[in-house]
Amino acid sequence: MSNLVLYRKYRPQTFKDFIGQKHVVTTITNEIVSGMISHAYMFSGHRGTGKTTLARLFAKAINCQNLKGSEPCNKCPSCLEINGGKAVDIIEIDAASNRGIDEIRSIREGIKFAPNFLKYKVLILDEAHQLSKDAANALLKILEEPPSYAVFILATTEAHKMIPTIASRCQRFDFYKLSFDEVVEKLSFICKKEGIDIEKEALGLIASASEGSMRDAEGTLNQVLNFLPDTKIKAEDVQLLLGLVDINLVVELTDYLIKKDKSGALKFLNDNIEKGIDIPEFTKTLIDYLRKLLILKIDSNLINSVMPGETKEVGEKAKEQAEGLTEEVLKKTLNLLLDADNKSKYASIQQLPLELALIESIGIE
Template identity: 50%
Template sequence: MSLVIYRKYRPQTFAEVVGQEHIVRTLTNALLMDRIGHAYLFCGPRGTGKTTMARLLAKALNCEKRQGFEPCNQCPSCQAINESRALDLIELDAASNRGIDEIRQLRDGIKFGPSQAKHKIFIIDEAHMLTKEAFNALLKTLEEPPAYAFFVLVTTEAYKMLPTIVSRCQRFDFTKIPLEKVKQSLLAIVEKEGFKMESQAASLIAQTAQGYLRDGQSILAKILTAADVKKIISTADVQSLLGLPDYQNVIKLADFLSTGKTKEAILLVNALVDGGYDLSQFTKLFLGWLRQIAILKVDPELRNLAMSHLTDDQFVVILGQSKALTQPQILQAIELFSHAEVKTKMSFLSQMPLEIAIIEMGLTAKENVSKIA
């Protein structure tokens, strides 16, 4: 049975990890100097590599032929972890095993040394879901663990962790992965799968994933499944499968707002609805475009800060629109459309929040013209 993309291409060495360079550097240095702590707390958004990093650390600690810091992926211990059958790597999902009884079982199990490997490693996923009683039961074990035992607590909500637990762990904060790195990672997977993909198509997937690599890989899996026999994926294919309007519609809406064409802007939004496009995704694209206009308005030299994924033609368009709009207009548009994006999901008419934002922009433009006159 074939594995899903994000499992098939899960990093097997530290060198394969996408992003999180500061964490990779610290952990690999600790392995080189044999200064691994007994307990770690990996926290950060979903899909950014926390559990993968925990497994890599476990594999490196128990590798029988490790050279430097990288696991060999050949010895029995590495193979057992890669195949999810390692007896001395215990993974507990705290979302479904959150009570004191489960932690007591873990605490009792830690009394026995490793059965096959050098160390016994416990990974507690979604650790913030543990009950207060379970946290307290875990506390003593974290204070004085056996020399062969290591803990990695993984959480997306670090603020819910007991301070007494956090203080006994080395904390690492995982961050969203830069869009360009997500894009390059996706393109590498596409090539390994025997497909070809336009660069702009990969950029669209990366933008939709919003820095969550696993989300990007899941989207890619869907697109590869739907790809035709030619195995060539175009930007139009991605837009169609994700329900995304192309940038031309984003550009048109910005043009209409900058020239006060309220009627045309409303007609455009309704045409998108009739075309079956996801207005929430469109609004996110438009907000990203407005952000780029706002940044360019500050200084054109800031192009690389937000627009590395855009073509030269798109840069020229944005530069022109940044000159046509004042900074207050741009900031007002960002505020109005940010509220509209949230309301779009709840409104019985998905286009209505966008229409209201467009009308408010038009009214403000007319008021400014009246003041000048």
């Protein structure tokens, strides 16, 4: 299975199946129903948050000949042409690789002609902020007087780099990173459809590692399936494959910090280094965990938003450990660890900066 298989196979074909970005979906489906659509949209947000997918869905819906509410029918000739990737009136350009004036000029020429078959010509411009200055100016000319049948969707991961005169002509939507629950929901859906037996914790680890990008999460799931076909997939398999550090290890080390046990902390660290833990990954996990403790220390009600993917046991333990450390110690320790993380890249003994940070942290009065 190639990395893009699941991503393509489960790309939503209706708004109903699209997970996340409710604020965007609600507005654009209302526009579709009322027929009051704009000529230019700007979809901005992190990679893998559904900008292009939603742009394609929108292009399909406004061209569907048998729209049901705001949903494309996926059966009419327009929908079929678009789903088959054969629609010449839907133009997708990746500005990251086609930055030039020539592409925009040819669009400018092409846009003068009404669509061949569909109702609307739709131009989806990915990474639109990467257009060269000349190309952006040419695009602006088109946006100043767009033909009635033209719709432009400019997708960008860096909205602040868009030329303001272009941005101001677009209806703007900000796409948010997907929540942990949204990613898990989609991954569970895929696994169910594919008949894949996978532990809930394993899905949680994939979701956490994806940092809100559905495409990354689906790619990782693909990787896991390639690696472990035909078996029940456990959390520890995913941990191993992704090079993740077991959260229980940092929880245990934190106990030594609370007990102010320097010797115990150093022994624990060295034992685990001998067992092969990755020092930078371990440091990163420890920083991430202590950061969560600091947030819990400030407000323990934030547990669900701070630790959405952790088991109940880890959540309870985290609350307890947050009680055992002062805000001051947590802040200082985090700074020491951030420093150690930087230094370990150049240290002749890779674990030394981390050891020093732990010793110093335990020494804080």
